[in-house]
Amino acid sequence: MNFQNYNILKLSYNQKNIELLKKIFFKMSYIRQFELRAYESRLEKKFETLIYLCLGQESIYSTVALSIKNSISFGQHRGHGIYLANGGSPKKLVDELIGLNTGTNKGMGGSPPIFDKKIGMYGHVGLIGDQVPVAAGYSLVNKSKKTICYFGDGAAEEDYVLATFGFASQKKLNILFICDDNDLSVLTPTKDRRSWKLVDVAKSFGINAIDITDDPLTIYYNIKKIEKKNVPALINIRTCREYWHEGAGKDKEGKYFWSRYKIVKKILENKNQEKFVNSTEMLHKKWSKKLWEKQLQKL
Amino acid sequence: MVKKIMGKTVAETIRDISKKHIEKNKGVIMGQCLSAVGWVQNTVPAQKKGIIEFPMTDVAGAGFAVGAAVGGRKPIFILRFQSFLWLNASPLINNAAKSKEIFGYSAPVFIRAIASEGISSGPIHTNCYHSPFAHMPGLPICAPMTPKEYKKIWQFFKKSDLPLLVSEHRRSYKEKKEFIDDINKNSKVTLFLISAVRFQSLEIKNKLKKLGITADIFHLLWLKPFNIKKKYIDSLKKTKKAIVIDSTYEICGISEHIAYKLMNKVKGTKVINLGMKDRSPGCSVKFINGTPSSNEVCKKVSKLINNK
Incomplete structure (x- = not known):
């Protein structure tokens, strides 16, 4: 099934939405150029640590970061986008990925554990989904702030993730679960792993749950609707992972593949924002090249 | 040698510490079936305040406790049988014990793992399982059997930012001796x-x-x-x-x-x-x-x- 327009909001691209889309695209471009340089450097074997690229999924992290301020995030192994979208230091992230002592985790873990408490982001140990109950426990004792917990469609199948939905519902936690649903667990598609939908399960636990595509405005306005209520909610976001599960390599584009980045770029170009798009991409491209080259010299 | 003391039992000591933790430190006690008959062999204060009942979700349950620890509440997490450690091990080891090394921030959870033995305990619940946990870094382990020892290890936990695995034994609860x-x-x-x-x-x-x-x-x-x-x-x-x-x-x-x-x-x-x-x-x-x-x-x- 093609999820490119799954439950997409049919919105007019008025001035307000164009400005919003530009802000989101700016973050998407920032993440993308960082990741592309990481990909190239890894491909050239300039470093060989554990790396999970989020190329293709940039719209999720960019939009969520713009939609909810002053929140706490618990990410998963594919967390570069969360870290960068929320203002984490890109220099420290490069250092972590190339194994330097000046990295977010002193070079201990590569991609999975990256964190920065100053931006409200906690790290992940590397076992998929195990941050979900931890996020719920955190939310239980810190209800004043919204806790955002990211996980993938593979992690969603972990028993402790499902148990956490029940707990969040019973304790009425102020938590937003976001499932980055790229339909793949490493390379195994969802249809080969389960016959149920995550939103149906979440709803049965009494959680407000929606299933949407990764269109930024669709994510943004759905979050705005949910944000007003301080109750547990789940957004399952259909997206496409462009690169390998781990390491540097490109996945074969499937029948229903789409690139949200290219779609958003096209929308902006069609709305006479070509100059903005080009200058944004150029800015981030130059910045990323310079950053990676400088940090790699430290190896 | 055994010294007889006319003080409180181990169970009463644990209960007092727990009550004080709730009242003075905004502490919480977490676990399954805490308010069931006997309030965990009278080691848990019989009250609603500060007691968080978990659903019967081992694995996730330990994760909730670790999350509360990351959130700064220094929870007392109770496992009514040490055999439950097997199910709860992953969050306790990977998210609590290793937290300080991996992230630099700590997850100080006080893990009360209770051993029992005898013909009513059976093949799984019988006795202690502290040994496998000693294999992993970042988790101090103690086995207090007297009131004074319990107070001592609690003081350690209060001052420390590490999680602590407390290997308790039901046999100790009614004892007063040192x-x-x-x-x-x-x-x-x-x-x-x-x-x-x-x-x-x-x-x-x-x-x-x-x-x-x-x-x-x-x-x-x-x-x-x-x-x-x-x-x-x-x-x-x-x-x-x-x-x-x-x-x-x-x-x-x-x-x-x-x-x-x-x-x-x-x-x-x-x-x-x-x-x-x-x-x-x-x-x-x-x-x-x-x-x-x-x-x-x-x-x-x-x-x-x-x-x-």
Whole structure:
């Protein structure tokens, strides 16, 4: 099934939405150029640590970061986008990925554990989904702030993730679960792993749950609707992972593949924002090249 | 040696500490079936405030407790049987014990893991499972059996930012007594006792005396880190023979590890260990396998002394 327009909001691209889309695209471009340089450097074997690229999924992290301020995030192994979208230091992230002592985790873990408490982001140990109950426990004792917990469609199948939905519902936690649903667990598609939908399960636990595509405005306005209520909610976001599960390599584009980045770029170009798009991409491209080259010299 | 004290029992001490933690430190007590009959053998204050009942979700449950610890509440997380440690292990090890090393921030959760034994406990719930956890970094482990010891380890936890695995034993809850290390000039053997076997220390001493054997007896509270004290070295130099006895499996466990450390520290000594046999215990009397009895300890001591 093609999820490119799954439950997409049919919105007019008025001035307000164009400005919003530009802000989101700016973050998407920032993440993308960082990741592309990481990909190239890894491909050239300039470093060989554990790396999970989020190329293709940039719209999720960019939009969520713009939609909810002053929140706490618990990410998963594919967390570069969360870290960068929320203002984490890109220099420290490069250092972590190339194994330097000046990295977010002193070079201990590569991609999975990256964190920065100053931006409200906690790290992940590397076992998929195990941050979900931890996020719920955190939310239980810190209800004043919204806790955002990211996980993938593979992690969603972990028993402790499902148990956490029940707990969040019973304790009425102020938590937003976001499932980055790229339909793949490493390379195994969802249809080969389960016959149920995550939103149906979440709803049965009494959680407000929606299933949407990764269109930024669709994510943004759905979050705005949910944000007003301080109750547990789940957004399952259909997206496409462009690169390998781990390491540097490109996945074969499937029948229903789409690139949200290219779609958003096209929308902006069609709305006479070509100059903005080009200058944004150029800015981030130059910045990323310079950053990676400088940090790699430290190896 | 055993010192009789007219104070509070271990259970009352734990309950008082917990109550105070809720009232003074905004602490929380978390776990399954806490308010069930007896409030976990009277170790939990019978109140709603500060008590968070978990659904029957092991694995996730430990994750909730760790999350509360990351959130700054220093939770007391109760596992009514140590066997539940198996299910709850991943968050406790990977998200709590390793947290400080991986992230630099801590997850101080006070893990009360309760051991029980006897024919009503069966093949899974019987006894302690602290040994596998000692294998992992970042998790101190202790086995307090007296009120004073419990207060001591609580003070450690309060000041520390690490999680703590507290290997409790039901056998201790009604006890008020304190233990004192027993050192004698003419001792022929040194015994290091861990967990419930400590309640037999007097019986072991008296039975050995009848066999004409005097023993130095040490009570171990801290299992990890295990610091070798000067008095242990002095005793080993004198007796040259020692046994480390624990209420859990004999092979590949903490008692074997401590025996190895002691033997390495004091050259020319023979230090062995004693614990549960390498088979699952059962409910029927014929399947009993628990804390070594005083007779078993004495038999092992005799064998060690006579085996030249």
